[in-house]
Amino acid sequence: MSQPATTLWFSLRHRLLGLLLGGVAAAWLVTMVFSYIDAHHEVDELFDAQLSQAAQTLLALASHDEGDDIEDLGDASHKYQRRLRFQIWRADGRLLMRSKNAPETPLTDAIGFSETQGDDGHWRHFSQWNEDRSLQVQVSENHHIRDELIGHIAWRLLLPALFGLPLIGLWVWLATRQGFAPLDGIARQIASRDPQQLQPVQPSTAPEEIRTLLEALNGLFQRVEHTLEAERRFTADAAHELRTPLAALQAQLQVAQRARDSDERDRSMSQLQSGLTRAAHLVDQMLHLARLDPESGLPNPQAVDLPELAEEVCADLGPQILEKNIDFDFTASPACQVTGQAEWLRVLIRNLVDNAVRYTPEAGQVRVNITRSEAQITLSVSDSGPGIPPEERESVLRRFHRLNQGSQPGSGLGLAIVARIAELHGATLKLDASNMPKGLLVTIQFPGR
Known part of the structure; x- marks a missing residue:
């Protein structure tokens, strides 16, 4: 036998916490990345503009004051000044002016913006000639200035996330705990119930999301209650119905024991045999009904040839028909x-035909017909017996309900079993008057294949 599948349990609160925090962290990360890229671009644009402006300012100053000696500026007074340097060159290649930290060789050979990477670090350059191309200015900025500023911006973006995510996680945890409190209350309410308490679960407050679950659970309770009530009713009815034939059997046995001659003993034994037959039939019908009641669907449904099955059942009942x-x-x-x-289906047909034969008088008529029309297959059994009054036709479908129709033995279960089997097969059952002078017509319509 295959082992039943085990349930993989997980914490819904932990999953929600992970999903929410993961989503917030991912959104925050994406925002940080785009903000970082945008800030980096804006910082580059700003510093490049400053380089260009500084170069143009130096050109303007140098054009009005050209000397013959190289002029070195003093030491830098600000920390960022040491990361900035410039040179002013004549057209003949002579160095006119430079910053204290600038070399005496050109900073770059390119015109406009350029970058170099060397032992002295990563530098961003801007080179420009004046209008008559007599002077060229070269301005350089250490890239570390930009990287440091971008780092400060990134840290300012990251810092709220480092403090904010734990606070958001705590809030989500408290919120989900508060949100799941009704579920814990419902679980405690169900766990504290006795097995006999099958009334619907009706909490004072509950999330709308579990309405379907509660409705399904209450529906299950209702079905279980109906099943238990049916079991209790069946047990009570069975005990009541078995008491009479058992008492009759006991009485017949006592008569047989006290018989004065063989003829009286034979009559008592014959009646005892008839009583045993009726009791066995009652028990058999009760077992059929007991197996049908718990079923919620058809066990192993297959294609069934209804005429062939009905023919076999009718052949089995041939001796009673001939008798x-x-x-x-x-x-x-x-x-x-x-x-x-x-x-x-065999039990259904046998109960219908057996009832028809049982209640039809000698030399009477019984008709069994199976027809097909469009999407339905109809099984009808009619007889010329006493029939069932219209006001009793609904009652006879209940268990242990018998009509006062003479001395014919019966358990009161045959039509109840037929109705249950028809229900399991999705068929409709109808009781009508027979088209004979009197009698009963039972019609069952099955959905066709």
Whole structure:
């Protein structure tokens, strides 16, 4: 036998916490990345503009004051000044002016913006000639200035996330705990119930999201309550119904024991045998009904040839039909297959035909017909017996309900079993007056294949 699948349990609170924090962290990270890229671009643009402006300012100053000697500026007074340097060159290649930290060789050979990477670090350059191309200015800035500023911006973006995410996580944890409190209350309410308490679960407050779950649970409770009530009713009815035949059997046995001669003993034994037959039939019918009641669907449904099955059942009942000299007729249309459980359908047909034969007087008539029309297959059993009054036709479908129709033995379960089997097969059951002078017509319509 295969082992039942084990349930993989997980914490919904932990999952929600992970999803929410993960989503917030991902959104924050994406925002930080785009903000970082945008800030980096804006910082580069700003510093490049400053380089260009500084170069143009130096050109303007140098054009009005050209000397013959190289002029070195003093030491830098600000920390960022040491990361900035410039040179002013004549057209003949002579160095006119430079900052203290600038070399005496050109900073760059390119015109405009350029970058170099060397032992002295990563530098961003801007080179420009004046209008008559007599002077060239070269301004350089250490890239570390930009990287440091971008680092400060990134840290300012990251710092709120480092403090904010734990606070958001705590808030989400408290919020989910508060949100799941009604679920814990409902669980405690169900756990504290006795097995006999099957009334609907009706919490004072509950999330709308678990309405479907509660409705399904209450529906299950209702079905279980109906099943238990049916079991209790069946047990009570069975005990009541078995008491009478058992008492009769005991009485017949006592009569047989006290018989004064063989003829009286034989009569008592014959009545005892009849009583045993009726009791066995009652127990058999009760077992059939007991197996049907718990079923919620068809066990192993298959294609069933209804005419073939009905013919076998009618052949089994042949001795009773011949004994009463009944005019019996069986007709069936071809290709009348239904989807169902063959053994249950056999019980259904046997109960219908057995009832018809049982209640039909000698030399009476019984008709069994199976026809097909469009998407339905109809099984009808009619007889010339006493019939069932219209006001009693609904009652006879209940268990242990018997009509006062003479001395014919019966358990009061036959039509109840038929109704239950028809229900399991999705068929409709109808009781009508027979088209004979009197009698009963039972019609069952099955959905066709």
